[in-house]
Amino acid sequence: MCDSTQQNDFEVPAYDAQAIETKWQKTWEDEELYKTDEDPSKPKKYVLEMFPYPSGDLHMGHARNYTIGDAMARQARMRGYDVLHPMGFDAFGLPAENAAIKHHTQAAKWTYQNIAQAVKTMKRMGFSYDYDRMFNTCDPEYYKWGQWMFIEMWKRGLAYRATSPVNWCPTCKTVLANEQVVEGRCWRCGSIPEKRELSQWYLKITDYAQELLDDLDKLTGWPENVKAQQRNWIGRSEGAEIDFKLAAEDGVTPTDRTISVFTTRADTIFGVSFMVLPPESDLAAELVKGTRYEADYKALKAATEKVSSVDRQGSAREKHGVFTGRYVINPVTGKPAPLWVADYVLLDYGTGAVMGVPCGDQRDFDFARKYGLPIPPIICQKEDPLYEELKDERELRVTNVDWDHAMAAEGYLVQSGQFTGMKGGKHSEAVDAIVAWLEEHGCGRTKVQFRLRDWLISRQRYWGNPIPMVHCDCCGDVPVPEDQLPVRLPDNLDLGAGETLAECPEFYETTCPKCGKPAKRITDTMDTFTCSSWYYLRYTDPHNDEAPFSKAAVDRWMPVDNYIGGIEHAILHLLYSRFWTKVLRDMGMVDVDEPFTNLLCQGMVKDENGDTMSKSKGNVVPPSSVIDPYGADTMRLAILFVAPPEKDFDWDPEAVAGANRFIKRAWRVVWLISHGAKRGEVDASKLSGASAELNRALHELGIKCTNDFDRGQFNTAISASMELVNAASKYVNDVPEDNRDAALSWRVAHDIVTMLAPICPHWAEELFHEALGLSGSVYNEPWPEFDAEQAKSDMVEIAVQVKGKVRARIKVAADASKEELEAAAREAVAEQIAGKTVKKVVVVPGRLVNIVAI
């Protein structure tokens, strides 16, 4: 299939990708080439790709992810770093369990089969993982430590059990964390979750909300959009908590009962025309009980429960509410406001109660319009005619507006007592003044509210890490003693027959570790995201059976310097891991505050038409479809060359063919230029003509390639290598072998091989040995040094502009003075500036001369 070329009186061997790749993969494995060195004299670099879920063989997305990481890791090694580059499998999860149910087999079996296949493909791609450090999260040696950490968190009050309404996925038959309800649907199966009241286990991520938010600013190596997504998710909001007294049934007399609201707009308190509770509110149920309002309330509550989380989305949705028959007393004005129940209020945000200010909030406005509640103007734009009328008005005189929208965020207070005339808005002087007043009178206080909820980690599924707790009727929840860890998953369940841990007495029947009486194990397992929240720490010390990892190992390697993975984990995995790291830091187990210094979210690989690849669409391009005809090196090159790593790209078979053409061309050029060449010092001062030009190109392009690797811009690093191959090809064509500089030729051949080695390792290894005659491995070859001085040429072409437009190009000595440049430039454009006055001349050496003539 591959040709040989008859040129320069010598035959270039054919490039046989399959033979070369098979040969070197075997050698690398036999020689354990990719074993981590652990050489403390070198600076460390920890390169990590997000480990895969073994749902089958690897797909294009994995191939891209790992190719990027592998190129980084290999180049870092050549640059003299001690590199940790591990891989493993995020092996717990539902697909394994579902497959086991379907085929009446064991989840473990399905999982380990898939892992074996994925590892085979990884090796076939030539990835430089330290396979000795590989582990799977479903290995008891690993999940034992996840259980241990859970117990440590429990001891510190960071893990707890609580009963509250949770998202239950009817398809996956388990609860979900808030983060796992994406656009109102289950992140895994797309079903619409139901709300259920259940006793579940949580991790107290909210304790770290502020730090998780603040430390985002430290993450200068993270993409802006990921940080923005996390900020939004954490959702910090500064406001005030304000206490309203519940009025007695007469509607005016204050009682001792208080309902507090959270608001970011305390400045609008004079505009409160009602208060709203959510339909799930226990207080609302209690207040309407036995009244004539009860029936309407119950109907609303039932209707709300039927509306799915998907339908609840969108601000266009109509609001529904019912009056409770009761009133609350505005603490500032002392006036009563009716208490309503409405479906636009969320039970679990803020205090679960909202003060209704139709003038200042669009939702309240819509609600007031629908139910005929007053809309008193208390904030105005200065342009509004109402402002002139009310600007000095302290009492509530006008009780309704004819606006069709709530007042915009900012304006000036009117009809607001002593605060009238102040500027209102979020974080405004009016807010400060009113909150100060509330604090003084003991009925309000500043409050910081987060949107982030605690992390619900229990799952009612088999294939996960068991929660290592025992429930005893006498002692309550008791942790499993450390010497009994791990709590092992039983492997004799017949999942196909619908058996679960909750129905497996051999699993759950036990005795209380505290009092010894019969007790029951918790049969929930932990969210798989707990397993992936610390795996990067385990790689530093994967065989440790006395601790999750040693302090020394984790201190040596953490933080991860380059973390590469998909954007879909912007919140989920990346937020959980940050939390977990901070918890372990507070336990004294790690020193770092943040686990991942630089984050690269690679783009998606789509099909030829720009559609996402999926089995159901039948448009999946498997990696083998490229590796089989062209080899792994072509695959790797094509993936990295076609687009910058963070961008999506559409799969293009022509681009793959092009990558293969380049590899073959570069192969031949390396062979040709290295023929008759000799390793030795290149004396740049003795080079002339084509040799001098080639040497100059070598250093220029070498610097560019090196910089591009540093920036993670593999596509341009490759284009620099291509230019060098082109330059070498021209040299070989134009200069007979006898006239070539032997040392330079050797160096160019060598540098092309080393510059492409991180990307096309098999190709490079073969040339390293066969064309260059070197021994060892190109993996251990130091990255070449390039010299900026030698990249400069004697003569440069610069542009001559007249008033910013290029009018001529002149060749000048590279070291010409500004005066010389200006003189040469004036001469070059003499015609254009004739008869004009030169007002200014800008000289940028090496680039251009701009003559401003009028």
Add this chain to the structure above:
RNA sequence: GGGGGCGUGGCGGAAUUGGCAUACGCAGGGGACUUAAAAUCCCUCGCCGAAAGGAUUGUGGGUUCGAGUCCCACCGCCCCUACCA
């Protein structure tokens, strides 16, 4: 509604601090080799124009000697998020 990002030839994309826009590649055109084809090699290749030349980085304005790059407004696209009070 809120947040983040993007807009450059037929296509993927380059242009590191404001300094010769379109590097590198794909596709296209021409040629060499071949009985022929494939492969390979060489040349050519953004737009209008015969040419001289001109216009050009979504649109309009601004700053500057000079703007793809900075500022303002608008148009279009993508992603995330959402009754968050």
